[in-house]
Amino acid sequence: MWLNKYSAVMKYLLVKLISLTILLVSSGYFLWAGAWTVFGFDVLYLVLLLTVGLKYFPETVLARKQTKFVHKWDKTAILIYSVSFYSQYLLAGLTFRFSLTSFNTTSYILGTVLYAFALGITFWVLATNPFATGSARIQEDRNQKIISSGPYKYLRHPMYFSTIIFSLSTPLILCSLWAYIPFPLVLGSFLFRCYKEDKMLQEGLEGYREYTQKVRYRMVPFIW
Secondary structure (H helix, E strand, O other): OHHHHHHHHHHHHHHHHHHHHHHHHHHOOOOOHHHHHHHHHHHHHHHHHHHHHHHHOHHHHHHHHOOOOOOHHHHHHHHHHHHHHHHHHHHHHHHHHOOOOOOOHHHHHHHHHHHHHHHHHHHHHHHHOOOOOOOOOOOHHHOOOOOOOHHHHOOOOHHHHHHHHHHHHHHHHOOOHHHHOOHHHHHHHHHHHHHHHHHHHHHHOOOHHHHHHHOOOOOOOOOO
16 A cells, blocks of 8 residues: 555556656756746645545546546547647747747736746645546546545535646746647646536536536636
């Protein structure tokens, strides 16, 4: 169990190291403040998982390691999102390398605040929902039930909302408007995934239809 818990954390760290590498290699500048700021937030999140997550909700951390993709539409959405999100990193790095962008204090601060906000929502979701895995499926093997507390009082899929905020805030931290080019694909992939997952839950998870009557919005407050 100990190895399983920490392997989940190390998997997360590996993904973030790859992200940092993309930024630094594409930019050609090791001391890029924006890249290290994003990575710093990721390390902070990792530290919180190690100090708080593994103590108070280890089952959630472990469950995210054991993600199982069972729907083709889920795999497709994640693939589109992953390619699009990392394309944002690549474009930001290249625009920095070729001096198509420059540091902007307002952009950097706004992006930092938004990123911290999204990180807080993500941690809130993990602390609230033991079924918050990385795939969309009904977890009959874990006796999944409806979670309606915490952020789920306001949105049916708050993790998706935080993911969109991450994608919006990252180009701001990196001070690159060019990095927004792939954003429509990021947004579209999660709107599609959210629609399909919500439909799946309404059809297969007991009490979920009633829950949707209480919590109106799926992933975007006051809009959808």
